[in-house]
Amino acid sequence: MSAAAMPVAPPPLKVCFIDMNAGVENQAMRCLQSVISRFESELRESNPTLPIDVHTVSPRDTLNEIPRDHDLYIASGGPGSPLEGLGTPWYDDFRRFTDGLIQAHDRDPGDAPSMFSICYSYELVTLHLNIADVVQRDGRKFGVMPVYTTTAGRHHPLLAPFGDRLFAFEHRNWEVVNLDEQRLNAMNGSVLARESREGRDDKGSAVLAFNVSEAVETVQFHPEADLAGIFNWIDRPEQQKAFVDSYGDLTFDRMLKTIKNPERVARVHHEVIPGWMRRRFNAISAARGWDAMPYGPMEALSGADLSVLLGMVPDLPSSPAA
DSSP states (O other), X not given: OOGGGSOOOOOOEEEEEEOOSTTOOOSHHHHHHHHHHHHHHHHHHHOTTOOEEEEEEOHHHHOOOOOSSOSEEEEOOOSSOGGGGTTSHHHHHHHHHHHHHHHHHHHOGXXXXXXEEETHHHHHHHHHXXXXXXXXXXXXXXXXXXXXXXXXHHHSXXXXXXXXXXXXXXEEEEEEESOOHHHHHHXXXXXXXXXXXXXXXXXXXXXXXXXXXXXXXXXXXXXXXXXXXXXXXXXXXXXXXXXXXXXXXXXXXXXXXXXXXXXXXXXXXXXXXXXXXXXXXXXXXXXXXXXXXXXXXXXXXXXXXXXXXXXXXXXXXXXXXX
């Protein structure tokens, strides 16, 4: 076969972590690396020879710009105020990058990169789009908490597998409130989840998830948190005491039961970001010359699956003495 007739290899899948931790070490990046490793194993079933290039950029502490030539972007949470970046070079670059994603989807959604953003990055996206207020809470919200899907969220593939609520790890001092839904809808976006059920605010009035077309899907909570990371947090006496002081022993015990339920935290970790990655991979697979991955909600984690996961972390603590 002549060189001209040789088949052209498809381009690699390029994934970029936008690390917003400003150089502060935490469990989140380990959790995200675990998500990528599992996704790569799944990808091998349909694309056994497809290379995956994974790149990490840390804009807040290095001032490095976000590369524009990747396919999937995952922007992390991070410490500090989301307002501190206003007017800085790294935030201006993040704004231009976000605009570029949305514009690329407006032109050709079948050949456009996408971003999934978490907590701190969720707040940055909200500020940039000017669709809501980002305000400091009266106190820190932390622990495994319920997240209530909206009508739109129950029909959106990101959260549809969870019905009317899911349980996810939260750790934040800021929140998104007073959303301008009309402005978000004009961007082909929807509110996907709230802190309280629709029409109520008994558990808070914050918006916890939204999308902007298929360009950006973003959440306030931490779907990357795995059992090992959550146990690492719970196992610290000062965190246990702080939780009980804030929410009480009964809520602490309920949180421990939630963590042991395979349909809750473990499922969020195994479903939300991996599901987004499969969907976005498939959306651009034809344009890239890749084979689409099988896609659908994961099977419920069995007791045996959960036992394997729990076997990697310490025993569940009991409620600390008040």
